[in-house]
Amino acid sequence: MNTIKNSSAAENSNTVEKTKRKNFFVGLFTNWKQFIVFLLSLLIFPVLLLVYATIIPISDYKPAAEIGANKTQVSVSLDDAQKEDIFKIINLEKERDFEKNRLSLASQDSIYLVINVPERSMAIEIKGVQVRTASILRVESDQKIPLFSHEHTSVWLADPFVLKKYFATIPKIPIVIKDAPKDTIEAQKLSSKPLPPDSTIVLTSLYFDRNLIIEINQDAIPVERELAIVEAYNVKKLEYMPEKTTIEKLLNPGATDMPLTIRLIVSAADARAIYRAIPSRTSLVLKL
Numbered sequence: 091m092n093t094i095k096n097s098s099a100a101e102n103s104n105t106v107e108k109t110k111r112k113n114f115f116v117g118l119f120t121n122w123k124q125f126i127v128f129l130l131s132l133l134i135f136p137v138l139l140l141v142y143a144t145i146i147p148i149s150d151y152k153p154a155a156e157i158g159a160n161k162t163q164v165s166v167s168l169d170d171a172q173k174e175d176i177f178k179i180i181n182l183e184k185e186r187d188f189e190k191n192r193l194s195l196a197s198q199d200s201i202y203l204v205i206n207v208p209e210r211s212m213a214i215e216i217k218g219v220q221v222r223t224a225s226i227l228r229v230e231s232d233q234k235i236p237l238f239s240h241e242h243t244s245v246w247l248a249d250p251f252v253l254k255k256y257f258a259t260i261p262k263i264p265i266v267i268k269d270a271p272k273d274t275i276e277a278q279k280l281s282s283k284p285l286p287p288d289s290t291i292v293l294t295s296l297y298f299d300r301n302l303i304i305e306i307n308q309d310a311i312p313v314e315r316e317l318a319i320v321e322a323y324n325v326k327k328l329e330y331m332p333e334k335t336t337i338e339k340l341l342n343p344g345a346t347d348m349p350l351t352i353r354l355i356v357s358a359a360d361a362r363a364i365y366r367a368i369p370s371r372t373s374l375v376l377k378l
Contacts, residue, residue: 180240184247188377191250192218195373202250202373203364205304205354207231209377212306212354214367222367224360227309230353235378243378250373251298255330258294258365259316259323291316292361293323297330298374305353308361 188206195202196218204213210226238246256262292308312320356364 183240183244184377187244187247188375191247191375195250195375200373201367201369202375203368204375206377207352212356212360212364214364222363224356224364226354226356228355230355232350232352234348235350235352246300247376247378250375251300251302253296253298253368253370253372253374255297256295256365256370257323257326257330258292259319260290260292260362260365262366262370290319292358292365293320294361294365295327295330296368296374301349302374302376303349303351304374305351306361306364307353307355308358309355310358 192204192215196215199217201214201216201221204215204220205226206212207226207229210229212224212226213220214222291310291312292306294306296304296306298304
């Protein structure tokens, strides 16, 4: 008898719970105020995630090389003349560091790359002598770079960058396939004109130390026959620079080891010549 009563009580309890859950969802979708509160509670987590993992890291980003982290920050008001003097000092310090790095590489027996972003110029140098120059048509830099203070940037640019790896839409060394002539007479009949240049669009990625990526790209839009090459190039870029997961961003939103990309748009001839001219082990002098 007790068993029957306990079973009946359990059934009644389950019925009451089901009725409560049903009434909750019916009330939720029939009462517009409760429905709005429910929607807001669902949206608040993505908004907090966006602020914590994206907006705050970008606003507080600093380069990997940091100094003065424990120094007390003092704010002062300056007039226009004082601001102009400070800008002059900063530009002189940038020029000094830039020329110092060029001089250090000029004393070595190596081929290196020199990029002067303010003057929109790029050059390959050997012992201080420019052997190839190019004009930069456009600069597309990472949005974090303008947030750097001069104090942090000067440390980041204090030494030449070292190339670690690279790839492009064109081969580093052009491959030419020719049919061998049967004899000397046939060889003399062959054309001695130089081969036409590669027709593939030139997109290059150079990965340096200290989280710097320099892209030297041709100023053009790929045609239909080049789309597959460009797609493969973009896939390889993702493999070389994997995106941090949401969990990693949550655990360390202010990370300073994220790569910085500077994209330089030049002519097709310059992009091809510079990519093929720089050695696989080279250095870069950069001025921002």
